[in-house]
Amino acid sequence: PSPRLSSRLGMAALVWTALCLASAIAVDRSNFKTCDQSSFCKRQRSVKPGSSPYRALLESLQLSQDSMKLQLVNEVNKVPLLLELYGLQGNMMRIKINELSPLHPRYEVPDVLVRDPPATWLAVTGRDDNSVELALGDSGHKLILTGKPFRMDLLQGRELVLSVNSRGLLHFEHLRHRCACPSPSFSDKVSSSVGSLWDKIKSLFHREEPKESAPADGTASEESEAAVPGEQESKEDRPDQAEEELGSWEETFKTHTDSKPHGPTSVGLDFSLPGFEHVYGIPEHADSLRLRTTEGGDPYRLYNLDVFQYELYNLLAHNTQRTVGIFWLNAAETWVDISSNTAGKTLFGKMLDYMQGGGETPQTDVRWMSESGIIDVFLLLGPAPSDVFRQYTTLTGTQALPPLFAMAYHQSRWNYNDEEDVATLDEGFDTHDIPCDVIWLDIEHTDGKRYFTWDSSKFPQPRNMLGHLAAKRRKMVSIVDPHIKVDSGYQVHNEIRSRGFYVKTKDGSDYEGWCWPGSAGYPDFTNPEMRAWWASKFSYDQYEGSMENLYIWNDMNEPSVFNGPEVTMYKDALHQGGWEHRDLHNLYGFYVQMATAQGLEQRSGGLERPFVLSRAFFAGSQRYGAVWTGDNTAEWDHMKISIPMCLSLALVGISFCGADVGGFFKSPDAELLVRWYQLGAYQPFYRAHAHLDTVRREPWLFGEENKALIRAAIRQRYALLPYWYTTFYHSYRSGQPVMRPLWVEYLDDVTTFSIDDQFLIGNALLVHPVTEQGAHGVQVYLPGKGEVWYDVHSHQKHHAPQMLYVPVTMSSIPVYQRGGSIVPRKERVRRSSDCMHHDPYTLYVALSPQGTAEGDLFIDDGHTYNFESKAQYLHRHFSFASNTLTARSADSKGIFESPAWIERVVILGAGKPAAVFLRQSGMPEMRLDFQHEPETSILTLRKPGVNIGADWSISLR
Structure with a gap:
């Protein structure tokens, strides 16, 4: 079988590991795309800062009580877009940009938002020939929308909070028919117009005009944005028509070819954050908590792969005065560029520095680039971190309150051999006086990797085994992965096939890939009927041998496909409604965990709270259970990096996080193992886990002295369970993270x-x-x-x-x-x-x-x-x-x-x-x-x- 490519550590730090039969070796980075090898990322990144070709047609503005709509037009290709702006209660704003009349609908992410966020009123408070000023409810925020070139500047009082498209990096690839015609000339340049914006600034700050201002006629001077050093563009800088570009309609990487029947469909937009040097989020990057700049290197990649970690589409910026958040709601492959300097600051920012009478203030610029879908972004305006957490979880839901046992200690490895091994393990914790709440079973407990089954020779009486654990007041977790063995003798497969619930190929047949069972089908979890059927499989009469104290682990749910491109599914595979996998890839694991959690709820008649651990996740996954940082390695750096990884998750709503104690790959020495148990005792999810080829590492196998140290760490965890449970309750109620960086509590330090x-x-x-x-x-x-x-x-x-x-x-x-x-x-x-x-x-x-x-x-x-x-x-x-x-x-x-x-x-x-x-x-x-x-x-x-x-x-x- 293919190697178990299951480390999700390392996109940011490029630390990738894999299992090759019995040993852990480094993954060949060439097997995974860089931005230059991802055609849409390369096209988006080739758009350089400068004057934007997009103009807002201010005369098209339509204002209702809680929203604003107007048209944007690309003055090069003349394609109209629809901009929708919503003021939301709780100090938030939503921006949506879509084609005005697309050839067919573009994908908009469903099921992530817990409700339509209540809106607040909008009102036009000023306008001139090239700008409109809007008030956003009672928040004290004002939005200046400039027509040509299109940009938006959000202010609170006299303070600029952030700018949208200030660097001119909005790039929206419209749906089109394929043709053999050459790309249109890009000789028509759009001049930057800043006169009306400058007038608006003067009225806000009541300061005299500086000596070298923008000309009164609105044309760009040497100091205008179009002429900022390093921001001029050539004809090649902004590819709009991508008919002739390699990768627009078909893209090959290694041996895999991705057909693109709808052509180039990517979207990108930039945000500028004046006054912010520290930005966080985009978990679960294996790097420092503070995000690095990506200038001169690859952007952060947000694409859920078996080898890479999965990163959420949220970013927080913090300084001593305020915290703001950006939530980019798009489920396609996404890349994020971050730059932090003053050299690339917009003209508005430079003017602001002058107006406020000081030197240059720091600025962070963030650029989001997604392969498909629409631009749908929420601005979370704080101003305190607690406000941003509340705002985000108002949208996506708070961390589910786990059952108490789930916060205690979990013992796992790939794999405990049989029922006798489980009984010996259970007895070992009692013999050595070490608390333990849960014993885990990996893939080898099944009948030939057929999930919802048991190996009849190794686990012939699972109910007796579970009953023995229940008598000790302990639980068990078994793995149920979302790849289904293609086997006509396997009832689960037959039912899925007969109901048409598998993901399809572009030709309409059931998609098959290679995973642990061999040839496997992949249920279409985007289909609500499929999720309901999956949930029903966890009932006690369907999942034979299961009992009330059996809970579930969803692994490999990126989805992992050993023989697929970058170890995942073809992007042109089809889901319900005809949506391509490229549109919703990063939602797949979210839906798997959702359906599994619903199944555990339903088996108890809605009475019992579920526990489901998932490797893949998305915004909103916090509603369904826990996540972990992937299959790490028994090395000091991997242990240390788990701290910022879990902190970054907590910042974007997912508090129930932990790392495999001891490291999944390789075998830790006693010192590393003890230190990892001590660290794990103070992370929200506390599980020891190991690869099947590592030496056994139960807590009592490293000598009496080390056993005593590990026992002491675990006992500290149990003594603090009332505090952990109370803190999780607060997270459930208010969205505040359980594990949090110091700056969350010490805003001005x-x-x-x-x-x-x-x-x-x-x-x-x-x-x-x-x-x-x-x-x-x-x-x-x-x-x-x-x-x-x-x-x-x-x-x-x-x-x-x-x-x-x-x-x-x-x-x-x-x-x-x-x-x-x-x-x-x-x-x-x-x-x-x-x-x-x-x-x-x-x-x-x-x-x-x-x-x-x-x-x-x-x-x-x-x-x-x-x-x-x-x-x-x-x-x-x-x-x-x-x-x-x-x-x-x-x-x-x-x-x-x-x-x-x-x-x-x-x-x-x-x-x-x-x-x-x-x-x-x-x-x-x-x-x-x-x-x-x-x-x-x-x-x-x-x-x-x-x-x-x-x-x-x-x-x-």
Whole structure:
């Protein structure tokens, strides 16, 4: 069989790995396209900055209460486009550009937006011969739309927030009939007109005109955009008609030929962000959290491949004043160019620098280029990071609240051999006193790679196996991939074929490729009927041997095709409705995970929350489960890079992320394995996974000392499960990331903007894992002017801001609790999270310099939707002020009975009281025992004994 090409690390850093039978070797980069080898990317990138051929026909403007429409025309080829602009509630704006009268419909991404976002009003507040000024609702934003050349500038008050097409890189390849005629001449140049725009600027800023202004007649001077150094264009700079260009109607790469019956259909647009130097997003690139510039190299490629990682179409820009987001909604292959300098700044930006009386301010320019579809982009205007997160998840949905077990520790490899191996593994965790919630089975558990089946010789009694795990209150995850073995004796294949649910070739036959089963068909998950059928296969009577504690892993869902172009499906394959695969490629894995999650919901009658892990994903995938960073390698750099990879995912809505602990390929030494377990304990998804040819690496196989270190790391994870669960609940409710960069909480601290080797969990815990081999210490940055941080292990207090050198040993996991926070823990760690469900809580109260703190705790049954459908939950709020700790309800709608209680309160940074008293309504005041450690200022209150759902207060006197 073909190698298992399954590493998704490396597009940005060009770090690619693959499996070749029994060894991991480097992938030949020549097997995967560069921008120059992708004809549409090459055409788009050949469009150079300068004056745009597009003109907005201002006389065509139609304004309704919540939208604006007008025509754009390319003055070279005369093709009209339709621009639609929507002001959206919550400080957002949507821009859509499509052909006014296309030969046939162009693909618009369905199912990603959770609803049509509510609109706000638009109003024309000014206009002249070449521009229109619009107010966007009550947001304080104004949009200046310039006619010739077309551009849009968004301002808030007197501040330019961003510009659209300011570099003139809008390029929309219209649908056309193929002909043998030569490309039209490109001799007609469009002069840049800035006179009316300059008048608008003067009226906004009330400043005198600089000595060298644009001529009054509106023609371009030497200082105009058309004459910015490096931005002039030649006849070859802007290919519009692509009839004769290689790759326009047919493109060959290696041995694969892609027919293009609709010809060149790409779209591209540029955005300028004045004042921004730091941009983030476009996960899951294997590079620093802050995006690099792509000048002189390839752009970021957004194309879901088995070897590459998959990158989302979202970008955030942040400076000390504001955060903005750009969400590019297009499911075709996309490339993104990023430049960050002042040399290429637009005339508007240079004028703004002058107006504001300073030197040149930094500017980041972003250019999006997609192979097909339309331009559909949302501008998320913040101004704070929390606002951008809320805006984005308002559009695409928040992270689903996972069942509690899914946040605990998972044990996996390719593959556990048989039922006896599973039983031995399960018993091993108990024997060695290591918690574990889930055991995973990879592809070898099936009958000849036929999914929804079991190997009858190795797994003859799957229900007995699952029942044994259920008795231990543990779960199992099995893999179900979306390539179906072509076998007339395989019922799943026969049903899909008979129903016509397979993706088709361009000739109308069922598309077949090569994957793990050999010859395989690929279900068309874009078809709602196919998704409904797939979901039905997870019912207990259809998926024989399955039980309530069996959950699902969707791998290879890019889709992966070993003998396909770039290890994926032909772009001219056809989906329901006649759409080509090129139009929707990056949605395929999204739909697979959606259908699988719906199947797990339906098997319980809609009661149980699903758990589905997916390798491929898209905007909105957070609604359906977890993702991981792909099949990585047991190397220090791969462990370290997982931090910015998960952070970049969290920034764009996908909080439930983790990396294969220990590395998938190769075999880690003991030091690397221990450090990876320590890092994984503080990432949202915590799973050890390994390739079948690696040595076994269960936590107890590396000697007693290393076993103890791994056990300690896993136990730290379990003790913090109440905090993890509460933080996920906040993510579900508000869209805030679970794992987040420091700058999200410290908006004006520029030191945090480039830090990606440490991170926050929620807003209370700061983690700096040890990711360097042989490290004896780490440099930890503690942010926050006037704040304090407490080492969670020693409870030592540190004042911020400071760069702190922390000596480390092999047992060290540098973690700090923020002063002013309250973190709930469960310190009676048992074999699984379910066994701990009713155990008591300990509250860690970390006092701020002002002697205050607050935090909360969310509790429900941990696995059903009853918290939503029946309000069966508790949401408790804790606060400390004036030497009194108070517990009350944070949400009076929730009602839930829990026998859990408070067994300890640990107050960090407290002086010694004379006495401590507990008060509860209707009960006499009770004196509590306490212990105070003067060296560390730790006050421990023993056994308050109050129910977790009760209101109470504890006073220090």
